[in-house]
Amino acid sequence: MAKRIRLAKRVVAESDRLAARLAETFQQAGVFVANLMSSPGSGKTSLLEETARRLAPQLRMAVIEGDLATDRDAQRIRKAGIPAYQINTGGGCHLSARQILDALDRFDLAALDVLFIENVGNLICPAEFDLGERRRIVLASTPEGDDKPIKYPVAFNKADCIVLNKIDLLAATNFSRDAFLGFVRGLNPAAPLIELSCRTGEGLDAWLDYVRAERRAAASGAPRTPK
Template sequence: MAKRIRLAQRVVAESDRLAKDLAGRFNRAGVFVANLMGSPGAGKTALLEETARRLKGELRLAAIEGDLATDRDARRIQSAGIPCRQINTGGGCHLSARQILDAIAEFDLAALDCLFIENVGNLVCPAEFDLGEHCRVVVSSTPEGDDKPIKYPVAFHHADCVVLNKIDLLAATDFSLEAYRRFVRGLRPRIPILELSCRTGEGMEAWLDWVRTQRRTAAVRV
């Protein structure tokens, strides 16, 4: 048992060391890095596709996609006009700092303004692993129900921004915006909650402004 605990401690220490290394590289390159997490189907890839289409003429963007299998999401992002690298985790339920280090070898970080990391669809494990990012974004969506913040508090607690996607479907669900906001605010009183629809484009400007502001802050760190 003591041996297993020591091994687990070593793995955590190594992961933290790699995350610090990543954070240093991102800051030296002046690239803003956001780690997106949320349930499968919340619309993480849809948000990145829309972001790519709307911001690619203004900012130099790239993405890393994490999925158990296939390169479908990376191809969607590439079709939206920005470079994207797919990571397949096999059975892994989250992205690791080691995987991000390997993936960024293909990017010239200093030539980027923003790098988006779409974590594996999962509201539990990704929250436990630092990838050296500047910000964490939790993406949720109306069909998932309004109680996700209180059922999965760790992900929301560590977030810097919450996106509520698929507001075009509000009328078709029993989702209560008032309850959702109250649950999020109960954990993080001042966090931005950006309610939008990747389908209709409603609310997208506020998200793009949030990205622009974070990017400016990251650029100052160089």
């Protein structure tokens, strides 16, 4: 047992060391790096497609896609007009700092303004692993129910920004905005909360403003402030 705990501690320390290296690399390159996490189907890829369509002319963007299997999301991103690099975790429930470091060999970070990382769809494991990102974005969506923050408190507590997607479906669900907001604020009083619909485009401007502001901060060399 003690041996297993010592090994787990060594693995975590190695992961944190690689994440710190990544954070330094991203800061030196002046690139805004965002790590997106959510349950499967909340709309991570949809949000990235809409962001690509609206911001690609102004900002140089790319996506690292993390999936158990297939490159379906990477194909969607490329169709939306920006490069995507697929990592298949082959069963792994989250992306690791080592996988991100290896992926950096596949493109020129210095030629980017914004790098999005779409983590594996899962609200548990990805929340435990720092990837050196400047901001951690957690998505929820109305059909999932309003109780997800209290069921997955670590993800919502550590989020730098929370996106509530699929607000076009509010009337078709029993999702309570007030209950959701209460749960979120109980765990995370200060993170921006952006309500939007990738389907109708409502609320997307606030998200795009957030991305632009974070990109400016990253380009100015401001260090990240991890939770």
